[in-house]
Amino acid sequence: QVQLQESGPGLVKPSETLSLTCTVSGGSISGYYWGWIRQPPGKGLEWIGYVYYSGSTNYNPSLKSRVTISVDTSKNQLSLKMRSVTAADTAVYYCARVKYGSGSYPLDSWGQGALVTVSS
Amino acid sequence: QSALTQPASVSGSPGQSITISCTGTSSDVGSYNYVSWYQQHPGKAPKLMIYDVGKRPSGVSDRFSGSKSGNTASLTISGLQAQDEADYYCSSYTISSTWVFGGGTKLTVL
Numbered sequence: 001q002v003q004l005q006e007s008g009p010g011l012v013k014p015s016e017t018l019s020l021t022c023t024v025s026g027g028s029i030s031g032y033y034w035g036w037i038r039q040p041p042g043k044g045l046e047w048i049g050y051v052y053y054s055g056s057t058n059y060n061p062s063l064k065s066r067v068t069i070s071v072d073t074s075k076n077q078l079s080l081k082m083r084s085v086t087a088a089d090t091a092v093y094y095c096a097r098v099k100y101g102s103g104s105y106p107l108d109s110w111g112q113g114a115l116v117t118v119s120s
Numbered sequence: 121q122s123a124l125t126q127p128a129s130v131s132g133s134p135g136q137s138i139t140i141s142c143t144g145t146s147s148d149v150g151s152y153n154y155v156s157w158y159q160q161h162p163g164k165a166p167k168l169m170i171y172d173v174g175k176r177p178s179g180v181s182d183r184f185s186g187s188k189s190g191n192t193a194s195l196t197i198s199g200l201q202a203q204d205e206a207d208y209y210c211s212s213y214t215i216s217s218t219w220v221f222g223g224g225t226k227l228t229v230l
Binding site for chain 2: 059102
């Protein structure tokens with residue numbers, strides 16, 4: 001059973017860069033697509049982007065200019081960097097695995113989520 | 121890209137059936153059979169319930185079913201149970217090769 005765990009600073013200052021790491025255990029990062037999704041407090045889910053284990057990426061157009069998603073297969077980790085953050089980026093950030101073999105690219109395994117607050 | 125449209129809330133009594141709609145456009149829901157549904161209990165991560173419009177992952181009860189007509193997808197829960205009370209989100213692939221979520225629906229079991 002694959003497990004995912006997000007980690008990183010829980011507090012980031014406005015205009016700085018949010019950095020999160022997702023460590024995958026119980027399975028290999030290779031062969032799969034992986035996603036980042038966020039959820040502002042009390043609000044709905046927002047797709048941030050996907051990364052393939054080879055490194056190819058696909059981003060939400062509204063966030064594309066500020067976001068970089070990457071993978072490190074040697075560490076079985078994926079990472080999220082979001083630049084120039086504002087209070088509107090305060091959210092629980094989830095990493096998740098994409099189910100193999102579906103055009104929906106559904107997310108079948110999720111981390112527990114990491115709350116990141118943007119505040120000075 | 122705009123979020124898919126879901127009703128803010130639905131409710132039903134135990135044993136009843138309810139349906140949650142998810143309305144998109146010809147650029148997303150209407151173009152592909154690539155709609156997924158997620159269940160989220162308070163303080164928990166979402167759980168995949170339906171993918172590819174009507175397929176259930178292993179372990180998901182057959183009380184959950186999905187369908188699509190035109191630009192609107194639907195999630196139906198039959199034999200409603202107390203533990204079904206949660207938030208439900210739809211998601212769709214788009215013609216821009218991106219994905220979009222619905223705004224979410226709060227299901228209350230009366």
